[in-house]
Amino acid sequence: MNITASVVSGSTAAAIQEAAALNQRALSLTRQRDFAGAETLYLKALRLKEHHLGREHIETALTTNALGDLYLNMSRLDDAESFLRRAIAVRMHAGPVFDAAVSIELLAQVYEAKGDLRQAKKTRLSNGTADIACGNYTCPGQTFPLEKLSACSGCKSIFYCGKACQQSDWRRHKRACKTA
Numbered sequence: 001m002n003i004t005a006s007v008v009s010g011s012t013a014a015a016i017q018e019a020a021a022l023n024q025r026a027l028s029l030t031r032q033r034d035f036a037g038a039e040t041l042y043l044k045a046l047r048l049k050e051h052h053l054g055r056e057h058i059e060t061a062l063t064t065n066a067l068g069d070l071y072l073n074m075s076r077l078d079d080a081e082s083f084l085r086r087a088i089a090v091r092m093h094a095g096p097v098f099d100a101a102v103s104i105e106l107l108a109q110v111y112e113a114k115g116d117l118r119q120a121k122k123t124r125l126s127n128g129t130a131d132i133a134c135g136n137y138t139c140p141g142q143t144f145p146l147e148k149l150s151a152c153s154g155c156k157s158i159f160y161c162g163k164a165c166q167q168s169d170w171r172r173h174k175r176a177c178k179t180a
């Protein structure tokens with residue numbers, strides 16, 4: 001019985017290591033803007049994680065979030081919304097607060113891209129006002145209370161930790177902002 005358990009554990013550990021390597025390769029392809037190649041690798045990693053860890057595991061949610069982010073970059077907004085909702089459902093209960101806040105911000109950006117700024121703001125505030133991610137994707141990994149953030153003066157649907165982050169994100173955000 002112990003031999004079987006250790007074989008299963010070893011098999012699962014090997015699969016998870018393979019999935020992690022696939023995630024890293026997919027991230028590299030995403031940075032190179034090879035979205036189709038990244039999608040293939042992320043989906044393979046997701047299948048491995050779902051099979052060995054289950055759909056509700058925090059490690060599975062990592063890949064689910066990455067796929068949502070990728071689909072947002074590909075303008076496959078319905079797919080992005082679906083995967084990000086799955087990631088949020090897990091991250092809200094099993095992950096660090098920052099991870100959930102990042103998934104929520106990405107989902108809000110999906111609604112921005114769909115032209116629904118009201119839903120984008122509602123999504124950003126869906127986890128309360130204590131732990132909100134800055135709207136700038138490249139902001140260092142932390143969350144902020146709402147009172148420490150500034151809303152975009154044009155649309156008031158996105159929040160930034162400071163002027164530098166708002167300026168850095170303007171190229172992306174201006175497509176959805178009412179002031180653009």
